[in-house]
Amino acid sequence: MRRLLLQTMSFSRRRLFFPVCLLLTAGNLVAQTPVISPTIEYQVKASLVFNFLHFVEWPEDIFKNASDEITICMIGPNVYGRALKVLEGEVAQGKRLTVRLHTEGWFPALAETCRVAIFAEQTPEAAEETLPILADRSVLTIGETSTFLSDGGIIKFKIVNETVQFEINHAMAKRARLMVSSKLLRLATNVIDGN
Amino acid sequence: MNSFLSRLSLKWKFVFVVVLIMLSISIVQNMVFHLRDIQDFTRSIQNRVSTLAEVLADNSTSAVQFRSRQDAVQLLNSLRHEPSVRQAYLFTADGQVLAEYLAEGEKLTVPLIDIDRTASITSTDNRIIVRHPVILDQQLVGALYMSVDIQELRERVYARMIFGLVVLLGIAVVAFGVTLWSQKFFLQPIFNLSRLSYEIGQNKNYSLRARKTSNDEWGVLVENFNAMLDAIQERDQALARKSQELEYSNKELEQFAYVISHDLKSPLVTIQGFAGRFMKYVEDGNEERSRDSAMRVQNAAKRMGELIDDVLTLSRVGRKEMIARKLIDLNVQMAGIREDLQGELDQAGASLVIEENLPTVYADPGEIRQVFQNLLINAIRYGCLEPGKTITVGARSLAAESHVFVRDEGPGIPKEYHARIFQLFQRLDQSVSGTGLGLAIVSKVMKSLGGHAWVESQRGKGSTFWLVFPKVTKPGKRSELT
Numbered sequence: 231m232r233r234l235l236l237q238t239m240s241f242s243r244r245r246l247f248f249p250v251c252l253l254l255t256a257g258n259l260v261a262q263t264p265v266i267s268p269t270i271e272y273q274v275k276a277s278l279v280f281n282f283l284h285f286v287e288w289p290e291d292i293f294k295n296a297s298d299e300i301t302i303c304m305i306g307p308n309v310y311g312r313a314l315k316v317l318e319g320e321v322a323q324g325k326r327l328t329v330r331l332h333t334e335g336w337f338p339a340l341a342e343t344c345r346v347a348i349f350a351e352q353t354p355e356a357a358e359e360t361l362p363i364l365a366d367r368s369v370l371t372i373g374e375t376s377t378f379l380s381d382g383g384i385i386k387f388k389i390v391n392e393t394v395q396f397e398i399n400h401a402m403a404k405r406a407r408l409m410v411s412s413k414l415l416r417l418a419t420n421v422i423d424g425n
Numbered sequence: 426m427n428s429f430l431s432r433l434s435l436k437w438k439f440v441f442v443v444v445l446i447m448l449s450i451s452i453v454q455n456m457v458f459h460l461r462d463i464q465d466f467t468r469s470i471q472n473r474v475s476t477l478a479e480v481l482a483d484n485s486t487s488a489v490q491f492r493s494r495q496d497a498v499q500l501l502n503s504l505r506h507e508p509s510v511r512q513a514y515l516f517t518a519d520g521q522v523l524a525e526y527l528a529e530g531e532k533l534t535v536p537l538i539d540i541d542r543t544a545s546i547t548s549t550d551n552r553i554i555v556r557h558p559v560i561l562d563q564q565l566v567g568a569l570y571m572s573v574d575i576q577e578l579r580e581r582v583y584a585r586m587i588f589g590l591v592v593l594l595g596i597a598v599v600a601f602g603v604t605l606w607s608q609k610f611f612l613q614p615i616f617n618l619s620r621l622s623y624e625i626g627q628n629k630n631y632s633l634r635a636r637k638t639s640n641d642e643w644g645v646l647v648e649n650f651n652a653m654l655d656a657i658q659e660r661d662q663a664l665a666r667k668s669q670e671l672e673y674s675n676k677e678l679e680q681f682a683y684v685i686s687h688d689l690k691s692p693l694v695t696i697q698g699f700a701g702r703f704m705k706y707v708e709d710g711n712e713e714r715s716r717d718s719a720m721r722v723q724n725a726a727k728r729m730g731e732l733i734d735d736v737l738t739l740s741r742v743g744r745k746e747m748i749a750r751k752l753i754d755l756n757v758q759m760a761g762i763r764e765d766l767q768g769e770l771d772q773a774g775a776s777l778v779i780e781e782n783l784p785t786v787y788a789d790p791g792e793i794r795q796v797f798q799n800l801l802i803n804a805i806r807y808g809c810l811e812p813g814k815t816i817t818v819g820a821r822s823l824a825a826e827s828h829v830f831v832r833d834e835g836p837g838i839p840k841e842y843h844a845r846i847f848q849l850f851q852r853l854d855q856s857v858s859g860t861g862l863g864l865a866i867v868s869k870v871m872k873s874l875g876g877h878a879w880v881e882s883q884r885g886k887g888s889t890f891w892l893v894f895p896k897v898t899k900p901g902k903r904s905e906l907t
Contacts, residue, residue, distance in 0.1 A: 284486075284490060284561055288760075411487065412487060416487065417487055417491050
């Protein structure tokens with residue numbers, strides 16, 4: 231699909247696939263382009279995840295080698311489907327992205343190797359259980375449950391007027407020693423900034 | 426220009442040239458400064474605008490990446506604080522307009538631009554166009570376009586031009602004033618000289634002098650000009666003096682020729698007449714009469730001889746080769762003269778009193794002897810007609826002159842004759858023997874000595890002849906008078 235998409239687009243750049251994806255989400259913040267199907271919704275969310283990676287910085291000690299990758303872990307059933315796998319091999323902040331699916335079960339110890347943890351809406355207990363463990367581990371946690379931020383998550387997607395929007399728990403991000411760019415905070419519909 | 430300048434007076438030439446120089450310098454200076462200023466200002470606007478574009482482009486990465494029109498519009502709206510930015514557009518990498526900003530009164534005119542990694546600033550007639558890429562994570566994600574009005578720059582140029590003109594005007598006025606005021610220091614001396622030379626040329630008055638007001642080259646010029654005037658004046662005066670002298674001596678010569686022919690003729694006529702009678706009386710044998718006639722011929726011949734002697738003396742007065750002037754003590758000199766005249770004094774029964782305060786004069790002893798002999802003989806002949814009279818010689822001293830007098834107690838001379846008696850062959854009393862040259866000789870000698878002679882007399886109260894000598898201070902220092 232990716233190859234197909236790249237070919238159908240007149241732009242030669244590989245990366246331009248994502249702006250095309252984003253084109254679909256462009257209305258997510260302006261509430262112009264409604265999300266019409268679950269597939270498209272998760273395509274938008276996947277491209278947003280990719281975009282987040284440009285505006286979040288991990289502590290220097292996390293990436294020890296230049297060849298270190300940014301591992302994106304999907305916790306729970308893969309509702310993103312192919313849209314997430316497409317990120318595999320992409321580059322953000324000069325690092326290659328890898329996608330790991332943990333559809334069967336979750337062991338908190340695995341968090342050491344995850345830099346991004348996406349929690350499926352269908353398994354809220356996994357989030358509740360894992361978030362406290364990840365709180366100090368410099369893992370960017372992304373979820374969709376209504377209590378995700380209060381449970382200690384960092385970025386939460388929500389659908390408003392059929393557009394994908396997101397909220398940020400800046401306090402948790404700081405606790406996890408993640409530097410969230412003000413440019414990203416500016417785009418969030420809500421920012422929790424506890425002391 | 427040349428003819429214009431040549432028509433101006435020196436003063437206005439000076440003012441014109443200085444003002445012109447000042448203005449040229451200030452115009453060049455103004456232009457250089459203003460061009461520099463406008464250049465700097467343009468550069469600073471460009472810097473400001475490109476910095477603004479850079480910051481804005483950097484700030485809009487997330488908006489472009491997330492395609493957030495709302496955020497992009499909000500970002501561009503911050504340009505409200507920069508009124509010179511008239512239009513701004515944020516493009517996504519595929520060339521779509523994500524957001525636009527239009528200042529008041531601007532119409533939406535989406536520019537066609539290349540979206541690439543280069544930033545550019547181009548200037549059109551009245552706008553600066555800035556294009557800046559939006560780069561995220563080394564990837565080109567969009568571009569920012571800004572159109573900036575340079576009204577501000579134009580206003581500044583106009584303001585500068587007006588300011589420059591005002592400054593130029595000010596400089597012109599000040600330069601004019603200062604030059605007008607200061608030109609007198611440079612040019613006043615030449616104006617003075619010019620006026621003076623005009624006056625001298627008109628009136629031939631060489632006694633005028635220029636006033637020296639400074640110690641510079643003008644001062645030297647004035648000094649030299651004055652020195653030249655001195656020389657001219659001196660020559661002028663010398664010339665006048667000479668021509669007067671010449672005139673005088675011409676007149677004298679004329680008179681001399683006239684009287685000499687007249688006075689010499691009378692003894693000659695006497696000689697001729699009595700020589701004829703003498704021959705007749707000899708023929709008649711009248712011895713007594715012929716002796717008388719011969720005696721008369723002899724007397725007339727003697728008188729002629731005296732006359733010729735006196736004329737000779739007169740002609741010698743003042744001739745340099747004949748005289749040797751030196752300091753003479755009149756007290757000593759007078760004693761010698763008294764001895765010479767003692768016989769005549771005794772004959773007339775007169776006494777001569779010489780006061781002891783006579784001055785020392787600078788003269789030739791022969792000249793002095795002639796002067797006093799003539800005066801004393803006159804005093805004896807005319808002032809001592811009866812015995813017992815006294816002749817006094819004395820002096821009084823003034824600041825610059827010594828006055829010596831010879832006084833007799835004779836009948837005196839009427840006032841109307843006082844001037845005439847010093848002329849040639851003027852004899853008041855024909856009954857007394859004399860040539861009529863005595864006082865003329867006295868007068869001429871005194872003039873030759875730099876002094877003069879005059880008489881003070883009233884009928885019946887005697888006569889006093891005054892001789893005025895220039896005072897001798899240091900021997901040899903006084904000028905030679907001829």
